[in-house]
Amino acid sequence: MCGIVGYVGKRQAAPILLEGLHRLEYRGYDSAGIAIGGKTRLQIAKRKGRVRELDELRPLRFKGTFGIAHTRWATHGEPSDRNAHPHCDASGRYAVVHNGIVENAAALKAQLVEHGCVFTSDTDTEVFAHLIALMDDGSPLEAVVGAVLRRIVGAYGLAVADAHRPGTLVVARNGSPVVLGIGDSEMFVASDPSALVRHTTSVVHLNDGEIAAVRADGYETRTLDGAPTSSTPSTIAWKDEAFDKGTFDHYMRKEIAEQPDAVRRTLSGRLDTRFQTAHLGGVTMAARDLLDVRRVKILGCGTARIAGAVGADLIEQLARIPADAEAASEFRYRNAVIERDTLYIAVSQSGETFDTIAAVQEVKRKGGRVMGVVNAAGSTIARECGQGIYLHAGPEVSVVSTKTFTCTAVAFTLLAIHLGRLRDLSVANGARLIGALQELPDRIAAILEREPEIASLAKLVAPAEHAFFIGRAAGHAVAAEGALKLKEISYLHAEAYPAAELKHGPLALISPQTPTIVILPRDSLFSKNISTIEEIKARGGPVIAITHPGDAPTKFDGAIEVPALEPELDPLLLNIPMQLLAYHVALLRGTNIDQPRNLAKSVTVE
Numbered sequence: 045m046c047g048i049v050g051y052v053g054k055r056q057a058a059p060i061l062l063e064g065l066h067r068l069e070y071r072g073y074d075s076a077g078i079a080i081g082g083k084t085r086l087q088i089a090k091r092k093g094r095v096r097e098l099d100e101l102r103p104l105r106f107k108g109t110f111g112i113a114h115t116r117w118a119t120h121g122e123p124s125d126r127n128a129h130p131h132c133d134a135s136g137r138y139a140v141v142h143n144g145i146v147e148n149a150a151a152l153k154a155q156l157v158e159h160g161c162v163f164t165s166d167t168d169t170e171v172f173a174h175l176i177a178l179m180d181d182g183s184p185l186e187a188v189v190g191a192v193l194r195r196i197v198g199a200y201g202l203a204v205a206d207a208h209r210p211g212t213l214v215v216a217r218n219g220s221p222v223v224l225g226i227g228d229s230e231m232f233v234a235s236d237p238s239a240l241v242r243h244t245t246s247v248v249h250l251n252d253g254e255i256a257a258v259r260a261d262g263y264e265t266r267t268l269d270g271a272p273t274s275s276t277p278s279t280i281a282w283k284d285e286a287f288d289k290g291t292f293d294h295y296m297r298k299e300i301a302e303q304p305d306a307v308r309r310t311l312s313g314r315l316d317t318r319f320q321t322a323h324l325g326g327v328t329m330a331a332r333d334l335l336d337v338r339r340v341k342i343l344g345c346g347t348a349r350i351a352g353a354v355g356a357d358l359i360e361q362l363a364r365i366p367a368d369a370e371a372a373s374e375f376r377y378r379n380a381v382i383e384r385d386t387l388y389i390a391v392s393q394s395g396e397t398f399d400t401i402a403a404v405q406e407v408k409r410k411g412g413r414v415m416g417v418v419n420a421a422g423s424t425i426a427r428e429c430g431q432g433i434y435l436h437a438g439p440e441v442s443v444v445s446t447k448t449f450t451c452t453a454v455a456f457t458l459l460a461i462h463l464g465r466l467r468d469l470s471v472a473n474g475a476r477l478i479g480a481l482q483e484l485p486d487r488i489a490a491i492l493e494r495e496p497e498i499a500s501l502a503k504l505v506a507p508a509e510h511a512f513f514i515g516r517a518a519g520h521a522v523a524a525e526g527a528l529k530l531k532e533i534s535y536l537h538a539e540a541y542p543a544a545e546l547k548h549g550p551l552a553l554i555s556p557q558t559p560t561i562v563i564l565p566r567d568s569l570f571s572k573n574i575s576t577i578e579e580i581k582a583r584g585g586p587v588i589a590i591t592h593p594g595d596a597p598t599k600f601d602g603a604i605e606v607p608a609l610e611p612e613l614d615p616l617l618l619n620i621p622m623q624l625l626a627y628h629v630a631l632l633r634g635t636n637i638d639q640p641r642n643l644a645k646s647v648t649v650e
């Protein structure tokens with residue numbers, strides 16, 4: 045959601061923090077701010093809008109070697125100058141940047157107002173600054189902040205600077221990530237390692253309930269009660285260059301183009317051609333325990349959940365284990381029955397999605413077994429799960445997920461083969477699928493070459509205000525992903541339905557102005573899908589088919605023909621043209637593709 049960055053060391057802090065904010069802008073982009081520690085006071089600039097609008101306030105003129113900065117995605121209070129972080133106490137001595145939500149903010153604010161505090165924003169974050177000012181008894185800053193945090197109910201990733209304690213930053217974490225970056229006589233803090241990789245690859249992920257005092261020469265971590273905790277630095281594998289847009293106009297387009305290589309990395313070292321199965325080193329459950337699994341429940345949000353639905357279908361088809369995917373946000377609150385012989389799988393690109401973390405914790409609390417399918421190494425979900433499959437897709441910067449959908453589907457194909465080969469999936473079928481996976485990156489590359497055709501189809505969709513996406517079985521999950529992509533970046537209202545559901549209501553909305561995109565593999569349901577298409581055509585609705593080459597009894601208004609590979613991989617391949625379709629529709633509609641309105645990468649609040 046929001047992004048935090050902090051620096052303490054010998055260099056000027058402002059350029060480092062501003063560069064970090066630009067890097068973090070994909071986490072939230074409705075306002076930004078910076079506080080730099082000078083000799084006696086903090087210098088603060090903050091503003092509604094993008095980081096480049098903050099640049100216009102010339103924060104680079106601020107001199108000082110420690111500071112904190114923030115890019116915001118509004119929760120409490122509209123995006124505005126006054127609601128932008130950092131927030132300060134009345135004297136301007138303490139500055140706070142915060143990700144998360146303070147649930148008891150109203151009660152705390154009422155108490156603080158009684159003490160004479162005057163609030164200057166509508167945010168929940170401001171209570172931190174006033175509380176710190178009120179409770180500062182001269183103890184080390186980390187002790188003061190620890191005492192304040194014991195009064196907070198809610199989630200936070202927090203960084204605090206005090207003008208009177210130069211050279212120290214205090215950061216804390218409860219439900220919203222905070223990472224320390226270890227430099228050479230300098231330290232960095234951030235809510236996301238992407239802001240650090242330019243400076244260091246040695247990082248420490250704070251745990252929930254930890255607070256850290258960070259100085260140029262090192263850091264100490266403690267519990268909120270002051271008990272020391274131990275932390276082991278880890279190394280970030282992602283390279284700084286991976287965060288650049290390169291020659292592309294948008295990160296989304298770059299990440300679509302990266303898919304062949306990303307898939308190669310997901311597959312790397314995992315195809316076992318001796319036993320025609322998948323080798324998954326991160327899955328630590330023994331084969332006999334995996335044999336006891338009677339059900340698989342996949343949990344995630346947004347695209348991660350939809351990729352999980354593709355995974356559920358694969359697991360059911362290849363391993364014959366009943367499987368389904370559910371929104372983590374629903375699962376965590378519905379007092380779900382946790383079964384001993386169910387395998388729970390949390391899916392997340394960022395590994396920091398609040399609802400998915402909460403679902404994992406709910407499963408663990410009730411004694412269930414959970415593994416992760418995660419892109420960001422060392423992230424909260426990866427660490428909570430302790431076992432699973434890393435995607436190795438590389439950083440995904442665009443708010444819209446593209447390559448991680450594909451890599452998640454690939455990871456589930458590997459898992460389904462692994463589970464299947466422990467059961468009834470034959471050597472021949474294992475070999476067929478392993479062979480297909482080896483061909484997959486080149487097939488994806490071939491589809492990407494069809495971009496001009498897809499761009500031309502986008503002209504049919506772009507003028508519409510509504511669109512339907514339909515498919516059957518795993519094709520329905522692909523339709524759901526296509527609709528999500530389109531609505532996210534083009535603001536065109538798109539709905540996905542299982543194809544046969546159309547006649548149970550949505551058909552009433554079909555008109556010449558409402559295109560339907562049909563996921564139409566040449567499988568056993570092909571003729572059923574054709575019947576649905578006829579029903580749409582009979583009502584004047586334009587139909588675009590994402591299909592395989594071959595004769596079709598119906599004339600489509602547009603079609604992209606994707607060469608078939610193996611039926612199990614159809615969903616994955618049929619999804620690729622829809623990413624490009626959404627991209628080109630958004631281009632035609634002139635929207636902000638990488639940072640769509642109201643959204644943020646990595647939703648770290650409820």
Ligand code: M6R
Nearest residue numbers: 346347348392393394397444445
């Ligand atoms: O980081 P996660 O995979 O857990 O994120 C889950 C969703 O927030 C994410 O997939 C979202 O739906 C994307 N904007 C989709 O493009």
